Every structure is written in structure tokens, then in C-alpha cells.
Amino acid sequence: MEPLNGRTALVTGASAGIGEACAIALSRAGASLVLTGRRRDRLEALAAKLGTPSHVIELDVRSRPEVEAKLSSLPAPFAEVDILVNNAGLGLGLEPAHAASLDDWETMVDTNCKGLLYVTRALLPGMVQRNRGHVVNLGSIAATYPYPGGNVYGATKAFVHQFTENLKADLAGTRVRVTCVEPGMVQTDFSTVRFKGDAERASKVYEGMEPLVAADIADIVLFCVTRPPHVNLNVVEVMPADQGFGPFNVKRR
Numbered sequence: 090m091e092p093l094n095g096r097t098a099l100v101t102g103a104s105a106g107i108g109e110a111c112a113i114a115l116s117r118a119g120a121s122l123v124l125t126g127r128r129r130d131r132l133e134a135l136a137a138k139l140g141t142p143s144h145v146i147e148l149d150v151r152s153r154p155e156v157e158a159k160l161s162s163l164p165a166p167f168a169e170v171d172i173l174v175n176n177a178g179l180g181l182g183l184e185p186a187h188a189a190s191l192d193d194w195e196t197m198v199d200t201n202c203k204g205l206l207y208v209t210r211a212l213l214p215g216m217v218q219r220n221r222g223h224v225v226n227l228g229s230i231a232a233t234y235p236y237p238g239g240n241v242y243g244a245t246k247a248f249v250h251q252f253t254e255n256l257k258a259d260l261a262g263t264r265v266r267v268t269c270v271e272p273g274m275v276q277t278d279f280s281t282v283r284f285k286g287d288a289e290r291a292s293k294v295y296e297g298m299e300p301l302v303a304a305d306i307a308d309i310v311l312f313c314v315t316r317p318p319h320v321n322l323n324v325v326e327v328m329p330a331d332q333g334f335g336p337f338n339v340k341r342r
């Protein structure tokens with residue numbers, strides 16, 4: 090394992106779930122952290138727990154001007170970002186496409202796709218210039234395996250998958266690495282957000298099975314970013330042992 094001492098990692102959506110767990114894991118491995126998200130209080134509480142230097146930025150990834158302004162003016166000790174974890178994202182609703190909310194669709198595209206692009210484009214030139222860096226994108230199994238109601242959420246994650254691989258094409262020959270981590274069910278606030286705060290409905294998603302937890306994904310992210318510099322994990326797909334695939338859904342009359 091390559092140590093992360095002296096490295097700086099920036100995590101989007103570090104205020105909860107997988108992002109928070111990644112920040113903790115990267116800090117334990119020695120990295121300094123830039124913690125970003127909309128909920129400053131949660132980011133500050135996390136910063137207070139970390140054993141390495143950290144810097145909090147209140148950042149909504151959907152705002153291109155905000156991303157550009159705040160990421161181009163990082164304070165000196167955090168200015169050279171080595172590891173970017175593009176984690177901020179969400180699923181909204183499970184309605185079929187003909188009944189789903191167009192506003193929810195826009196929010197998912199604006200956050201999961203456009204937000205990820207803004208942050209990546211802000212930090213990637215510095216990585217290439219220094220010939221050192223790693224971009225880890227949070228994809229999903231929903232990118233590859235369709236399910237009812239996954240319409241736009243799955244499509245945004247397919248975008249993340251393909252963008253990651255196209256980045257790999259552009260970065261070949263540099264020492265800037267890129268990885269898409271694609272989890273199945275991870276018990277976080279994800280389902281509560283998807284069901285607009287309905288915690289009871291959200292808890293039913295994980296009832297009677299053992300889901301992944303955020304720390305499982307953070308372990309994988311840490312593994313990816315601590316390989317020797319010539320090793321690039323392109324895509325890592327991970328599911329709970331209790332999750333699998335269903336047969337095709339054939340409607341019989």
C-alpha cells in the first residue's frame with residue numbers, strides 16, 4: 090500500500106454516508122482533506138474528528154460559478170489536490186418514467202452528471218500539470234443493470250461510468266489515474282433522500298438482508314488510491330452478498 094502522507098484529497102458530499110466514510114479512511118491513511126458539501130455543520134463536525142489537517146468548503150456541486158470560484162481559490166496547503174472523490178449524488182423517486190417528476194430528473198442530472206463534470210474540470214488540469222493524481226467517481230450498479238423506476242438515476246450513473254472510461258482514454262500515459270466504483274445496496278441516507286424523507290419506507294429497502302455499509306465502499310476507494318502508481322483500477326463493481334440478479338420481467342396475458 091502506498092502511504093498517503095503529504096497527499097491532499099478532496100471529497101464531494103463528505104457530509105454523510107459514503108463521502109464521510111471515504112474522508113475518514115483517507116485521513117487515517119495520512120491524507121489531508123478538503124471536505125465539501127452543502128451542510129457546513131456536518132462538515133465541521135467531521136473535520137473536528139479527523140487526525141490530519143482538513144479544510145471545509147460549503148459547496149453545491151450544481152453551481153458551476155460556485156465550483157469554479159471555490160476550487161480555484163483553495164488555501165495554499167490544500168491547493169494541490171492529489172485525490173478527488175466525486176461522491177456527491179442522489180437518486181430521487183422510483184416512479185415509472187411516465188409518472189416521474191421532471192424536476193427530480195433535472196436535479197439528478199445536475200448533481201450526478203453536471204456537478205461531477207464541474208468539479209473534475211476544475212481540478213484535473215492541476216493533476217495533469219503535476220503528472221500526479223487520482224479521480225475516483227461514485228457510479229452504481231444501476232448504470233449497468235436496469236430496474237423499474239431506476240430510469241434517470243441509472244442513466245446518470247451510466248454517464249459516470251462512460252465518462253470515467255473516456256477520462257482513462259484521455260489520461261493514458263500520464264500518472265493521473267481514474268476509477269469508477271460501482272456499488273449495489275449501501276445503507277446510508279440514500280433511500281431516505283430518494284423517498285423524500287420517508288425513513289420508514291427507506292428502512293424497508295434494507296429489511297431482512299445485510300446491505301453494504303459506507304465503510305465497505307471507503308475501504309475499496311482506499312485500496313484503489315493506494316496501489317503503486319503504474320496500477321489503474323478502471324471499474325470496481327461491488328454488491329452485498331445478499332443482493333443478486335432477477336430474471337427478465339416477462340408480462341404474460
Ligand code: NDP
Nearest residue numbers: 102104105106107126127128149150177178275277278279
Ligand atoms: P447520502 O445521501 O448518505 O450522501 C449523499 C452526499 O451527497 C451527501 O453528503 C450530500 O451532502 C451530497 N450531495 C447531494 N447533493 C449535493 C449537491 N448538490 N452538492 C454537494 N453535495 C451534494 O448517500 P450515499 O452516501 O449513499 O451516496 C453517495 C454516492 O454514492 C452518490 O453518488 C450515490 O449515487 C452513490 N451510490 C450510493 C449507493 C447506495 O446504495 N447508498 C449505491 C451506489 C452508489 P449535502 O446534502 O450536505 O450537500
Ligand code: 8X3
Nearest residue numbers: 229230231272273274
Ligand atoms: C444505488 C443502488 O440499486 O438503489 O446506486 O440503484 S440502487
